[in-house]
Amino acid sequence: MNVELDRKLTTILCADVSGYSRLMSDDEGKTLQRLKITREIFRENIARYGGRIVNMTGDGLVSEFSSVVKAVQCAVEVQNKINKDNAPLATDDQMLYRIGINLGDVIIEGDDIFGDGVNVAARLEAMAPVGGICISGSVFEQVKNKLPRAFKFLGDKNVKNIAEPVAVYSLSLSEDPGRKSQTSHHHIPSSEGKVKEPEEVEEEDKRIRAYVKRQAAFYRRALSFGTIILFLFIINMSTSPDYWWFLWPTGPFLFMLIMDAVRIFGVGHKAEDWEKRKIAEIKSHRKKHGR
Structure with missing residues (x-):
């Protein structure tokens, strides 16, 4: 009789202290104290990024996230914080973590999760560099265009007790200025339905502001000239x-005034082109601000 298992797709983060046994052998008290500190860093950031700690035993930790992006962001935040705290210490005294992240199907049993999805995350953690992060191909596909990080393909790795090789990637802990994050930049549609990059929108805003300034200057000159002409007309009469x-x-x-008007507004077919261009610019500007 087949038992129907409760399953779900989730993002699993596994973390483990590198060289924990050696650290405990060197100084149990100090190691335990620092383990508590690093665990608190994990707790704070997992909660901050909407995750949940599944279990925390010994020097290891398993957590899950509904968002793949937030899981990776959490891992980066944790590693940067822990690595920074360890930087002043001697190499042998440092408590550094490896982290592995996988997006996979898991079996739910109470508050715990089981299955290949968890196993792959644990294997990725073991492959990660000390103080670094490894992610599976399924995670990479979700975050590659959403986070400003440099990713390195490490190959398709055979993982124990997993039938097929797993694509493994490492990622940088510092932002890569060469990559654009879709979470921090929004594409803005133009009035013609094309997608505009933020730089294009900014340039368009500059042109609109410059045009408005030219218009304002024209109206000020027209008012001044009109006042002078009226004054001379009154004297003449x-x-x-x-x-x-x-x-x-x-x-x-x-x-x-006529030359200014021609330069700013155009004449004939140029005026029509200007009108169309101006309408398109205003529509785009309004759409950007949600009006």
């Missing part, structure tokens, strides 16, 4: 209404 001499000194002002 008060002194010699039969001879419109005010047109002569105001001619250059009018010519300058």
Whole structure:
């Protein structure tokens, strides 16, 4: 009779202290104290990234996350913190961890999880460099375009008690400026339906702001010239209404305004092109700000 097992897909993080037996042999009290400190770092960050500690026995730890991205972010945060705390210590005194992360199907039994998904994560942890992280191919596919990290393919590895080889990757603990994170940058659709990068949107905003400044300057000049023309017209009408001499000194002002208007707004088909371009820019700008 087959028993129906309760299963789910989850992200498993396994961690283990490197050289724990040697550390305990050298100084049990100090090692235990530092183990408590590092465990607290794990607890805080696992909770922060929405994970759950499945079990914590000896120097090992198993936790699970509903989000693959958050599991990797948590691992990076933990390793960076622990590595930083250990940096001032002598090499033999350092308590460093290896971490392995896998996305896989697991069997649920109470608060515990079992199955190949957990086993693969444990094997990845053993392959990880001291103070580093190894992830499976299933994890890599989920995070490769979402985190600004450099990934290195270590090959398809045969894992004990797992039928097929597992693709293994390591990742850098520092951000890679050459990679863009989709979690920190958002693509913004343009009015034409194309996807624009943040840099394009920023450039578009600059052009819109520059255009608005040119418009404002034009209106200020128009107001100033209009005031001067009105003043001259009033004097003209008060002194010699039969001879419109005010047109002569105001001619250059009018010519300058016309040239400014042509340069800013365009004429004929250029004006139509400007209008279309301006409408597209405003629509894109509004869409960016959710209006």
